[in-house]
Amino acid sequence: MNPSIRSALTRRAVLAAGVAAVPLLAGRPASAAGTFPDPGPNVPTQATLGYADMIRELRRIERSSRFGVEVTTLRELGITPGVSEAGRDLYVATVGTGAKHVWLQGRIHGNEPYGVDTLLTLLSTVGSSGAAGYRAIREALTLHVIPMYNPDGTELNIRHTVLQDGTERRIDLNRDWAPTAFAAKESVSWYTYWTRVKPAFGLDIHHQGLKTDADGDAVTMSLGISLAPSGPTLPTVLGGLYDRQTRQAQGLVYTSLQRYGFVSVDRYSVGSYEIDILGGVSSAVMVGLNWNGLNPTGHSHPMVFFETSGNTSAGSVGQKARGKAIRQNVIGASELLQGLATGSVWNTDRMIWHEQIPHVDYTGYFSDNNVVITPWPTRPPL
Ligand SMILES: [Zn+2]
Numbered sequence: 375m376n377p378s379i380r381s382a383l384t385r386r387a388v389l390a391a392g393v394a395a396v397p398l399l400a401g402r403p404a405s406a407a408g409t410f411p412d413p414g415p416n417v418p419t420q421a422t423l424g425y426a427d428m429i430r431e432l433r434r435i436e437r438s439s440r441f442g443v444e445v446t447t448l449r450e451l452g453i454t455p456g457v458s459e460a461g462r463d464l465y466v467a468t469v470g471t472g473a474k475h476v477w478l479q480g481r482i483h484g485n486e487p488y489g490v491d492t493l494l495t496l497l498s499t500v501g502s503s504g505a506a507g508y509r510a511i512r513e514a515l516t517l518h519v520i521p522m523y524n525p526d527g528t529e530l531n532i533r534h535t536v537l538q539d540g541t542e543r544r545i546d547l548n549r550d551w552a553p554t555a556f557a558a559k560e561s562v563s564w565y566t567y568w569t570r571v572k573p574a575f576g577l578d579i580h581h582q583g584l585k586t587d588a589d590g591d592a593v594t595m596s597l598g599i600s601l602a603p604s605g606p607t608l609p610t611v612l613g614g615l616y617d618r619q620t621r622q623a624q625g626l627v628y629t630s631l632q633r634y635g636f637v638s639v640d641r642y643s644v645g646s647y648e649i650d651i652l653g654g655v656s657s658a659v660m661v662g663l664n665w666n667g668l669n670p671t672g673h674s675h676p677m678v679f680f681e682t683s684g685n686t687s688a689g690s691v692g693q694k695a696r697g698k699a700i701r702q703n704v705i706g707a708s709e710l711l712q713g714l715a716t717g718s719v720w721n722t723d724r725m726i727w728h729e730q731i732p733h734v735d736y737t738g739y740f741s742d743n744n745v746v747i748t749p750w751p752t753r754p755p756l
Pocket residue numbers: 483486580581
């Protein structure tokens with residue numbers, strides 16, 4: 375990590391967003407054995423932020439930021455319906471004045487809490503840090519920070535949102551950006567906003583429950599690309615541009631996090647499968663989905679995701695692991711944003727994805743509607 379970014383994170387923003395400061399462990403090889411606290415048996419509901427907490431923190435950051443953070447709701451922007459199924463306002467904050475717009479979203483799955491904390495910390499830091507790395511981010515980029523994509527699921531502590539049309543059907547919002555989907559108001563609202571913003575890049579923050587490597591040590595974070603590189607879909611998009619760029623982005627994140635001894639990173643998997651799922655947000659933006667005629671130019675961009683260890687199932691995430699779980703996300707996202715601001719991310723070796731980031735021995739691709747596609751890989755790396 376850039377030293378100026380590191381010191382700014384330590385002194386200001388990590389504390390500002392209520393995240394416990396963690397001693398820096400830079401300069402050591404990554405080994406998570408014994409360094410990532412056991413979650414313990416209890417769900418730390420006191421330690422997760424609810425909808426009202428998020429609004430309060432956003433308003434506080436907006437008031438106190440030195441460099442202009444603006445908080446708004448989709449209804450205030452005139453977007454219809456602009457609210458969740460249960461009628462909650464959908465909040466987004468912007469910071470920066472750059473020509474490139476970056477989409478940062480968290481908690482699309484309501485039982486995956488720390489995207490909120492991560493993005494509030496990031497927003498606070500970018501909004502106030504005088505460090506050169508953050509100034510570069512503000513000057514080159516405009517960030518659109520969505521800490522809580524799914525407020526209804528958050529308040530219910532479930533993955534989905536619940537339709538209020540009398541069916542009470544549960545909708546996975548990360549399968550609802552597909553040509554025949556858009557069942558939920560959240561999807562229509564956020565998609566409409568996305569077509570206005572026309573981002574250049576996107577990052578989505580999730581949780582995956584507890585995961586261990588072949589030695590039984592904790593994997594604290596997995597890096598994901600929702601349409602697998604070298605897979606059935608992504609190499610065919612824009613001549614493979616996003617196949618290369620998503621790997622470069624994750625290669626930069628992986629390399630940056632190697633300096634932190636408490637972090638252990640691998641590639642995201644579902645069992646022995648790599649995912650290639652079209653209906654999620656991060657896939658729709660890469661294929662330039664034009665739903666309801668709202669994206670007639672077929673705007674598209676690369677987007678990647680982080681999977682944080684633990685979720686709010688009992689025994690899966692704990693108070694003790696919280697600080698480190700959030701901190702690894704903040705470091706990874708900060709480094710990625712700086713790489714996007716300077717353009718250095720596009721110098722990253724895309725083969726880091728294949729040759730350095732640990733992964734299981736894949737046997738196929740896990741696709742929409744639980745379909746498995748083989749063989750793996752579909753083709754050699756581009
Ligand atoms: Zn998720």
